[in-house]
Amino acid sequence: MRQIPPLAAVRVFEAAARHENFTSAAQELGMTQAAVSYQIKLLEERLGVALFRREKRRVVLTDAGRGAIPQVTRAFDALDAAFAGIRAEDQALLTIATSNTFANTWLAWRLGGFQLRHPEMAVRLETSDLITDFAAEDVDVAIRAGRGGWEGLAADLLVKVDFTPMCSPDFLARHGGRIEPRDLLRLPLISPHDAWWSVWLREAGVEVADGPPRPGVRLDSQAHEGNAAMAGQGVAMLTPFFWRNDVAEGRLVRLFDQLSTRGFAYWLVYPEHRRGVAKIRRFREWLLAELGRQGFPDTVVAPGLNGAA
Known part of the structure; x- marks a missing residue:
């Protein structure tokens, strides 16, 4: 001994x-x-x-x-x-976990920019709507929706999640070129089971009956719902942050000014004890700067707040 x-x-x-x-x-x-x-x-x-x-x-x-x-x-x-070899191997690969929606509508379109800035580092993007367990999974950082406040994880607030109905221009034209909030009770809705519908409709002054959700196409992520809306399958409840390019380029129409929220946001989260790891610091800095360039100057850093993925 x-x-x-x-x-x-x-x-x-x-x-x-x-x-x-x-x-x-x-x-x-x-x-x-x-x-x-x-x-x-x-x-x-x-x-x-x-x-x-x-x-x-x-x-x-x-x-x-x-x-x-x-x-x-x-x-x-x-x-x-x-330990040098372990450190070098760890720094050579950044693994990011995020939801299908955040990956497909925003991050995957821009992640190449981070890779070009750091060519010495490989980047792996894992998409899942399950909660990331940093202790059990080989993940460096995660981007997840939630309200924050999870123990053991540092968190940066990225984007607040709000929502409003959207559809394709063709769908709008097929329904007279104008849709009122009360019309949504009879029009085809995408994922009508989603609780966001009743929240938005009630805030718009539309009475929503209690009971089982209406029948309709039920999809498992906002990424799929937005694509279904662009295909003219109905009205989807979407977060403008993810779809503003599609609105600007005429693939989607935002029907109303009203935005609703349930207090959720997207957060960048990572283990508190790994806050100083170079690759995590570089990705965090790039992500916050990229969101700022995309017109989200209210993105804030919350160094004293814990979050979860």
Whole structure:
């Protein structure tokens, strides 16, 4: 059985011996000078021998310390080499998990820009509407809808989720060129089971009867619902953020000014302890900047707020 002193204290000893200065060691390690002195004292008490000799404004290695430091340095070099390959492999691949809607309507169209900016890094995009488990899955960051407030994950608020009815120009023309909110009770709706319909209609002043949802085409993501609407299959309840290019280019028509929300938003989330990882930091910076360029200056960073994927 190895009788190794506490590695935290050994690490402090290696830095202090290299500098022969507790203040410089503290600066390198992000500690206070008092903390460095304390760790050295613990190590000396554990070994039963002095490692440094204190002289006025400096410290000098004792014979015992000078004899130990070459092997300690080689041991830390070996540890660094052992983990270098793992670090390099980790930095070479960024895995992003997000919903089908966010991927298909926005992120997949722009992710190549991040790849071109960082050609040394491979990017893998995984799409699923399931919750990402960072502890069990090989995922670096996730973009998910929710209200925030999940423990253990840092979160950046990206886009607030609102919704309003949209259809194709052809569908609108086939129904007289004008649709009133109350007309939606009789028109073909895409995913009429979605709770967003009753929320929007009631806020528009339309009385909605309680009971089972109307029959109709039921799709599993807004990405599919928007495409069905563009194909003229009915009116879909959509988030303008995802479809503004289709509206601008005449594939979709936003029927009303009214927007509703249930308090959800899209968040970029990642484990709090990995906040400083270079590839995560680079993707986060790119994503927030890209949203800003797309006309979402209200995108905000919430460094003190936890989120979930």
